[in-house]
Amino acid sequence: MRRRSRLDIWTFVLVAAWGILIALLIWPLSSILRSSLLDNDTGAFSLVHYFQIATIKAYQRAVGNTLLAGFGGMTGALLLGVTLAFLTTRFHIYGRALIQTLAVVALVSPPFIGAYSWIVLFGASGVVRKGLDAIGISIPPLYGAAGVILVFAFKFFPHVFLITSGALASINRSVEEAAESLGVSPTKRLFTVTFPLILPAISASALLTFVLSIADFGTPRIIGRDFNVLATEAFNLYGSEVGGNPGMASALSIVLIVLSMIIVFGQRWVLRKNVYHSNMIKKPERKQVRGFKAVGVHVLAYAIVLIGALPAIIVVLFSFRRTSGPVFQPGVSLQSYERVISTISDPIWNTLIFSSTAVVAIVITGTLIGYLISRRPGIATGALDAILMVPYVVPGIVMGIAFITRFNEPPLALTGTGLIIVMAVFIRRLPYSARSVAAALKQVGPNLEDAAVSLGYSPGKAFVKVTVPLILPGIMAGALMSFITAMNELSSSLVLYVGSTITMPVRIYLSVMDGEYGTASALSTILLAMTVTAVYAAFHLSGRKESALL
Amino acid sequence: MADLKIQGLAKSYKDVRVLENIDLDIASGEFFTLLGPSGCGKTTLLRTIAGFQHQDRGEIIVNGQRIDHKPAHKRDIGMVFQDYAIFPHLSVADNVAFGLKARSLPKGEIEARVNESLKMVRLDGYQDRLPGEMSGGQQQRIGLARAMAIRPTLLLMDEPLSNLDAKLRIELREDIRDIQRRLGITTIYVTHDQEEALAVSDRICVMNKGNIEQIGTPFEIYRKPLRRFAASFVGTMNFLPGQLEGGRLRVGSQSIDYPVDASGCVEVAIRPENVALASAPLQEGMVALKGEVLKITFLGREAHYTLRTEAGEIVAQVADPAQDFIGMEGRAVEVRLPLQKLVLFHPNGDVLDAGQAR
Numbered sequence: 001m002r003r004r005s006r007l008d009i010w011t012f013v014l015v016a017a018w019g020i021l022i023a024l025l026i027w028p029l030s031s032i033l034r035s036s037l038l039d040n041d042t043g044a045f046s047l048v049h050y051f052q053i054a055t056i057k058a059y060q061r062a063v064g065n066t067l068l069a070g071f072g073g074m075t076g077a078l079l080l081g082v083t084l085a086f087l088t089t090r091f092h093i094y095g096r097a098l099i100q101t102l103a104v105v106a107l108v109s110p111p112f113i114g115a116y117s118w119i120v121l122f123g124a125s126g127v128v129r130k131g132l133d134a135i136g137i138s139i140p141p142l143y144g145a146a147g148v149i150l151v152f153a154f155k156f157f158p159h160v161f162l163i164t165s166g167a168l169a170s171i172n173r174s175v176e177e178a179a180e181s182l183g184v185s186p187t188k189r190l191f192t193v194t195f196p197l198i199l200p201a202i203s204a205s206a207l208l209t210f211v212l213s214i215a216d217f218g219t220p221r222i223i224g225r226d227f228n229v230l231a232t233e234a235f236n237l238y239g240s241e242v243g244g245n246p247g248m249a250s251a252l253s254i255v256l257i258v259l260s261m262i263i264v265f266g267q268r269w270v271l272r273k274n275v276y277h278s279n280m281i282k283k284p285e286r287k288q289v290r291g292f293k294a295v296g297v298h299v300l301a302y303a304i305v306l307i308g309a310l311p312a313i314i315v316v317l318f319s320f321r322r323t324s325g326p327v328f329q330p331g332v333s334l335q336s337y338e339r340v341i342s343t344i345s346d347p348i349w350n351t352l353i354f355s356s357t358a359v360v361a362i363v364i365t366g367t368l369i370g371y372l373i374s375r376r377p378g379i380a381t382g383a384l385d386a387i388l389m390v391p392y393v394v395p396g397i398v399m400g401i402a403f404i405t406r407f408n409e410p411p412l413a414l415t416g417t418g419l420i421i422v423m424a425v426f427i428r429r430l431p432y433s434a435r436s437v438a439a440a441l442k443q444v445g446p447n448l449e450d451a452a453v454s455l456g457y458s459p460g461k462a463f464v465k466v467t468v469p470l471i472l473p474g475i476m477a478g479a480l481m482s483f484i485t486a487m488n489e490l491s492s493s494l495v496l497y498v499g500s501t502i503t504m505p506v507r508i509y510l511s512v513m514d515g516e517y518g519t520a521s522a523l524s525t526i527l528l529a530m531t532v533t534a535v536y537a538a539f540h541l542s543g544r545k546e547s548a549l550l
Numbered sequence: 551m552a553d554l555k556i557q558g559l560a561k562s563y564k565d566v567r568v569l570e571n572i573d574l575d576i577a578s579g580e581f582f583t584l585l586g587p588s589g590c591g592k593t594t595l596l597r598t599i600a601g602f603q604h605q606d607r608g609e610i611i612v613n614g615q616r617i618d619h620k621p622a623h624k625r626d627i628g629m630v631f632q633d634y635a636i637f638p639h640l641s642v643a644d645n646v647a648f649g650l651k652a653r654s655l656p657k658g659e660i661e662a663r664v665n666e667s668l669k670m671v672r673l674d675g676y677q678d679r680l681p682g683e684m685s686g687g688q689q690q691r692i693g694l695a696r697a698m699a700i701r702p703t704l705l706l707m708d709e710p711l712s713n714l715d716a717k718l719r720i721e722l723r724e725d726i727r728d729i730q731r732r733l734g735i736t737t738i739y740v741t742h743d744q745e746e747a748l749a750v751s752d753r754i755c756v757m758n759k760g761n762i763e764q765i766g767t768p769f770e771i772y773r774k775p776l777r778r779f780a781a782s783f784v785g786t787m788n789f790l791p792g793q794l795e796g797g798r799l800r801v802g803s804q805s806i807d808y809p810v811d812a813s814g815c816v817e818v819a820i821r822p823e824n825v826a827l828a829s830a831p832l833q834e835g836m837v838a839l840k841g842e843v844l845k846i847t848f849l850g851r852e853a854h855y856t857l858r859t860e861a862g863e864i865v866a867q868v869a870d871p872a873q874d875f876i877g878m879e880g881r882a883v884e885v886r887l888p889l890q891k892l893v894l895f896h897p898n899g900d901v902l903d904a905g906q907a908r
Contacts, residue, residue: 447635450602451693453622454629455649455700462623465648469639 009460010376013368014384020365021387024427028402029394035405036250049251058228063255066214066229069148070259073213074206076153080304081160081205087301089168092286094298099305106308107158108531109315110488110505112218113524114155116512117311118142119223120318147223152213154308159212160205167201168194173285200271207267211260215395217491218509230256231397231491238401238495246405253398260393312528319525323518336522344519346500347507348526354418354503355486358425362433363479367471369430370437371463375446388431399424400495416498424492429482440474441467473541480538484531552613552703552736553578554599559608561594568594570760572608576753579734581727585747586757587783592740595757596706599738601625612703623652628697632709634689636681636696642668643677645692649700667695670729687718694726698733705730705737711746723750744784748772756780778899781819788825788864792818792894794902799894801837802861806889812902817895822854824891825866828884835889843878859885 039046053059084103088096121128122142129139142150171194179189195202217231224232230252238249289297322333373385391399403424407414414420444467452462490505497506504527511520559572568591576582584592597603599610601622610618617625637645643664650660668674671691681689690710697705710726711719727750730737741747747754748768756763756771756779764771764780775781782789793800794816799808801818826836841859853871855878857864866885894902 445633445635447631447633448637450600450622451629451631451635451637451696452648453602454600454625454627454706455696456623456626456652458621458623461652466637470637 010372014372014376014380017365017369017372017384018380020427021384024423025387025390028399028406029390031405032250032253032398032402034250035247036254038247040245040247049248052248053251053255059233059252062228062230062233062252065145065220065227066231066256066259068145069152069216069220069227069229070210070214070263072145072149073152073156074210076149077156077160077209077213078202078206080153080157080308082164082202084157084161084301084304085165085168087297089165090287091297092288093301099301102305102309103158103161104535105312105532106155106305107162108484108488108535109309109312109528110490110508110524110531112222112490112505112509112512113315113528114151114311115147115219115222116517116520116524117314118147118151120314120517121310122147143223143225144227145224148220148227151219151223152209152216154310155219156209156212157304157308159208160202163205163208164198164201167198171197203267203270207263210263211393214256214259215397215491217395217397217494222509222512230259231395234401235397235495246401249401253395253401256395256398257393260395264389264393315521315524315528318517319521321518321521328517336518339519340522340526344507344523347502347504347523350418350501351487351504351527352530354422354425354501355483358422358429358486359479359483361422361426362429362482363475365426366430366433366478367437367475369434371441373434374438374441388434391428391431394428396424396428396489396491396493397495399428400492403492404495415496416501418501421493421496421501421503424496425486425489428489428492429485432485433478433482436478437471437475440471444470476541477538480534480541484534484538487527487530487534551578551734554704554736554738555609555611556599557609557611559595559598559605559610561598561603561605568760569598569605572760572762574755574762574765576736576738578736581730581737581739581750581752583739583741583747583751583754584757585741585744585754585784586763587742589759590757591760592742592757593708596708596738596740599704600627600629600706626700626703628700628702628705630690630693630697630705630707630710632712634681634686634693634713636689636692638681640681641677642673642679642681642684642692645681646696646699648696653700663699664695667699670698671695671725686714687722690714690722691725694729698729698735702735705735707737707739709740709742712741712743719746726750748784754784756783758783775819775893776901778817778819778895778901781893781895786822786865787819788822789895790818790820790859790861790864792816792861794894799837801887802839802859804837804839804861806835806837808889810902812896815897816902817897818887819893819895820864820887820891822865822867823869824888825857825864826886826888827855827866827868828886837887837889837892839885839887841883841885843881843883846879855883857883857885 036049037045037047039048053063084099087093088099093099119142120126122139123129124141124143126141129141132139175197176189176193179193180186184192214229215231217235220227220229221232221235234249234252234256237245237252318328319336320332320334321336322329322331323336369384369388372381373388394402403420404415406412407420407423414423448466448470449459449462452466453459457465488505489503490509493503493506494509497503504523508520508523508527511517511523554574554576556572556574559569560567561569572591572595574582584595586592594603598605601617601620605618608618609616637648640648646664646667647660650663655663664677665674668677671694673688673691673695676684676688681692684692690713693710707726711722714722723746739747739750748771751768753765753767754771755765756777758779763777764775766774766776771780771784775784775787778789781787790801792815794808794810794813796813797807797809798805799816799818839859839861841857841864843855844858844863845856847854847856848871852867852869855866855868857866864885896902
């Protein structure tokens with residue numbers, strides 16, 4: 001009888017989930033591994049590409065630059081994020097809601113908008129740079145490694161901020177008071193008690209920002225100039241009509257994935273015995289500070305979030321400026337919007353349609369898989385959970401290349417369709433949804449379902465009647481977050497799009513590359529407005545919890 | 551009204567045997583308690599009866615019919631959970647009506663039964679509240695009302711009071727007992743709290759490591775333990791090493807007539823309230839030991855004297871202690887163990903049949 005009850009709908013879900021992951025993840029990615037190991041001309045097995053990566057200077061530099069961008073972006077984001085989290089959880093700061101809102105704006109604005117806005121301000125003909133030049137202060141234009149790292153730091157710090165302020169706010173105050181009563185000074189306490197306690201949160205956000213930094217394609221492309229990283233090299237080698245080298249592009253992709261995986265395992269190693277459980281008794285309280293210290297605290301906190309949100313603000317302002325061709329003119333006008341509406345409204349519709357389709361699929365599949373992971377432990381589900389880690393470490397560019405090589409020939413000739421773009425977004429975002437549902441389910445005790453069963457409901461009905469209503473707000477908030485990331489997806493779409501399936505991020509990227517800053521600003525503003533609407537809805541559904549964004 | 555029979559029930563998780571060959575016979579209307587330390591298998595047994603877990607072997611029979619092949623939701627068994635398991639998204643009335651709706655009862659009947667059940671647990675008037683606004687004690691009352699509203703054949707309670715504070719625990723356990731008596735519903739109650747078990751049960755089943763140690767009324771379990779485990783787990787018990795030889799029992803340097811056939815090492819057990827201190831006159835049939843007062847714990851209506859004797863440390867309980875009790879600490883004292891209050895255990899944990907010696 002136990003055997004029979006196991007063979008229920010969840011067995012079917014398990015099989016289907018494996019089917020999806022094999023078809024959309026393992027099979028496409030295997031093509032990358034395969035072509036990285038084949039000689040382009042002879043088609044024979046060869047390690048020539050990896051050998052070249054190790055010996056050719058340009059590739060060595062790409063690896064080095066990728067690591068530099070990764071660790072630089074991570075360090076910058078950690079410094080900014082942890083500082084801000086500490087300031088807002090430990091000191092009384094006026095306008096805390098505003099700070100959080102600005103951090104969220106920085107978080108959800110499309111990643112490459114940051115790069116573009118920094119160029120507008122500090123580029124070769126940047127507004128600020130020229131202004132400073134006029135009064136005799138000369139600073140170099142912001143291109144190359146410094147620019148990339150700066151953009152990453154201010155782009156990704158909100159992740160660190162949201163994760164660590166959650167952890168900081170849930171440290172039992174008595175623990176810190178105990179340290180104090182034992183004669184430890186506040187500064188020493190910070191490093192001996194507080195930071196070790198939030199190490200899991202810090203290392204998780206370090207991992208996230210590192211992986212995001214090395215996977216980012218738009219930023220180094222726009223602001224990096226000759227600062228080549230693995231993602232841009234792979235894209236160039238794959239995409240160029242002349243001198244394309246798919247084998248090499250694949251090998252670079254594999255190196256990129258391996259780098260991410262090393263960091264993932266590194267984080268696990270750091271955390272191998274650092275899991276602390278503590279019963280929340282007293283929440284930490286915010287200290288009221290006065291005088292210079294208060295001014296310093298406020299200046300620091302506001303500076304971080306304002307600079308972080310600056311790109312979004314700049315883009316909105318510039319979208320209303322008069323332009324003539326690529327050059328901004330004095331005065332206010334709606335002509336950029338007019339041009340967007342009259343000539344290039346397709347990307348808007350494509351973005352909305354693709355994102356909605358992907359989100360519906362993500363929510364349904366993610367909820368079912370999340371349930372499997374948290375409620376039906378076993379070897380098959382455990383392996384499923386592990387495989388779901390893979391999309392976290394596969395950059396969008398790589399996923400795009402994998403899809404285009406696998407789904408290029410009949411019967412699966414999907415290249416150039418909207419479906420392939422949707423599928424790429426789907427598989428990239430599925431793990432987030434499944435994981436968040438699994439986490440939400442852990443909050444709903446299994447006893448609730450048992451109670452419903454004891455009152456006469458079958459297990460299936462108990463799930464629908466009790467569990468689903470309880471995790472629904474979480475599912476909806478997660479769906480909106482998936483929607484936001486789907487709308488802002490650049491890297492995989494850039495590989496997969498054709499003229500008729502172009503999306504807003506791709507259009508913006510192309511406009512920036514062509515120097516059409518007016519159009520880019522207007523489109524970015526529209527995208528930003530759509531994103532902010534979705535964020536607002538997500539907040540509303542989840543009871544205004546910033547953690548819904550993670 | 552239903553009786554429950556369990557025959558040869560066994561269950562293992564991988565290599566660990568959680569339940570070994572459990573046999574139980576519970577009468578209709580009985581309040582039956584499974585008592586034991588955590589990990590003894592009591593909750594597994596309860597959840598197996600409920601149908602949330604499945605036995606490897608054995609039968610569960612309610613009213614002469616096997617129910618172990620039925621899925622949990624068709625067993626018609628009410629369950630009360632340790633963490634209340636109140637549906638946080640439903641009002642109090644909807645929580646109680648939840649099981650009634652599964653049975654597709656007419657609307658009027660549902661409302662009547664909800665009101666009746668809430669009145670029973672003294673939550674009348676709270677119908678429209680959300681559980682989040684209510685205290686732990688109130689939530690568990692909802693849990694009880696919800697389980698009783700379906701008029702189940704059996705009521706199972708899994709440590710329902712262990713998340714509540716001491717005062718509420720006593721108040722609610724009295725209510726549970728009263729309601730159970732009034733409705734006469736067969737109830738199986740799981741707890742690790744021996745005082746709670748003694749207070750509410752008709753019969754107690756003491757469990758340890760997946761085995762039944764002893765089944766009996768609260769009086770039998772407390773006064774006539776059959777196993778060393780039951781004696782030590784329920785209430786406080788002093789154990790002293792002893793020796794049986796040629797019809798005499800030796801404790802420390804003392805030896806006294808104890809006409810039983812057995813011989814060899816034994817453990818001599820006595821409850822603290824049966825240990826008498828020096829002032830009592832030495833009578834026939836008492837073991838007298840020389841001792842010293844190590845520590846006195848004053849508890850108001852009684853005091854506990856920790857004594858060092860020649861045979862080992864024991865605790866004596868003195869009711870209504872006099873004012874000068876503190877001065878006793880460090881003083882020598884005569885300790886007397888009345889023979890008819892002693893229980894002897896074999897080294898294997900079985901009680902020694904005292905027979906004519908008592």
